[in-house]
Amino acid sequence: MPTHSFLPLITQAIHAPSGHNTQPWRFSIQGDAICIAPDLRRALPVVDSDNRELFISLGCAAENLVLAASKQGYATQVHSDETTGNIRIQLTRQDIPSNPLATQITRRQTNRSLYSAQRIPDDVIAQLQQTPSEAGVQIFLYANGTPSYTQIGHHILQANALQMKNPAFKQELKTWLRYNKKHQDSTRDGLSYAAFGAPNVPRWLAEIAMSFAMREAPQHKSCQQQINHASHFALFTLEQNGIPHWINLGRTLQRFLLAATAQNIAHSYLNQPCEERQIAENMAQALSLNTLPVILLRLGYAAPRPYSLRRKLADVIDGEIEHPFQVT
Template sequence: MIGHATKAPSGHNTQPWSFKISESEIDIYPDFTRALPVVDPDNRELFVSLGCAVENLCIAASHKGYSTHVVVTGSGVIKIMLSQDSTPNEPSSLFPQIPIRQTNRSLYNGQIIPDDDIASLESIDTEADVSVHFFRIGSPEYEIISNMVYRGNSLQLNNRAFKRELQHWMRYNKKHQDATYDGLSYAVFGAPNIPRFIAKPIISSIINEKSQNKTDRKKIASSSHFILLTTSDNTIEQWVNLGRTLERILLKTTEMGIAHAYLNQPNESSELALEMAQKLGIPNEYPTILIRVGYGKKMPYSLRRAIESCILG
């Protein structure tokens, strides 16, 4: 079950979780040594990632015949109580999607997702105080969000601390990625496996506002919809709930053959997030996670650390 939990997405693939096992409970602890203090100063995205891990674990537990009860403590530890079900569970179609789900950062093919499929995604159960909004390419809202992404790039890529943090988590070739089993692997971006002393200066030179906006314009134009997830009060429990809801959507899109990738730049600036919420007509919600969806070819997978390294004694 923990192995499935660790397949969850996380910012920069930091994998900011630890697990503690007891007789009838698995607890998930935030690992703040893997936090991103520049891009995620409040640890909001960290707790969203933990929520995604919770959802994977609960789906895996149900598959193994357990009922689950989840409690988010004030300190941010998430307790998952397990009890044996007396009756067999209906197999979840999402369970086999857990190991094959991936964040696909590639250019998509421009095909529009059918309305019926969007309706299926809209019908997915959401956790308390979480809202999910869908915006089709060509709509005024899609244009608003796109411009917010470009403005977010301007803020972040002119911030030296942001660039240092990003580069700290970049893995420049196979040897580098295999030494850590975390971070942003060269392969998921479609980069070649070349010596680090060559790759690092090349990649560093293209991490700038102009280059990123040019790339994002193409990727946004190739996508079908934006999906924006928000919370009502911006609390740890709601961030975890949002992560659980997000993972259901990601697993369902995987089942449907739909690719996804993150564009959280506007959510990571409180000023831009507030302005975006106002322009989208949701002024009382907190924009938290933004993804683009569409159809694209499979990309290489991000690596995960050994399960044993994530379990507390």
């Protein structure tokens, strides 16, 4: 089977989300399989010290690939190595139905804007609640105005305050900020100025503005507005920690995000309370959960934002590429 026939699948895989848009993956084509390996050079040792969010991102990429493969007539088997975190996806030509979520891969985006405060209908929430989950993953949805929603909001603000007081956290974040179009286009990764709705201004000016914004008071205000204007929180929890469980959560998360995208529901991450261990434990206790909070999303309605760029395939694939594609 010619290796170039799998390149469109990898093109779809790299539309997955990742922390700070680090895109921490390497792909290789091995016969009738595609392997995804962690690129630990793109790890976030401060905010993601155990690489949990990194492996969740790999799970998201794997799920994109599986969905895209169904559209191309491939059945898949997914295996992950619990030691290395490498994911092997075996592809077999079969007459299988295309999963409709595959059409949402390039539409999905992390929308960091302020949402409209419009309520997501109950029947749509019920559909999202039924997203198929991998083993050990649970999804909890909390509506704005409920006591649980308010509790989560308090924990977001507490964790955000901790992170804004941590110089190492802020320095790590700054290394992944892309301050204007020239900076964004030169790296094709990181947190783009455009995704935040910032103007395309000289870098020195953008750096001053970002330094002002990256303080506890402005961030507290921004988080509070995001909490107030969202319709629901979606909290993903795990029964156990470990690489295979994180990958499972990533696959489940990606299905959820694509299902939300199909309903024109915007999403963005408010992971602060999940990233601070003590606050995560306190939040689980406040919500009467016996599982570990790992990923927290806000959901609502918003106009689309510019898409974050993805690196070229030549930069994420091991080996020669006969006919390279470019993702924008």
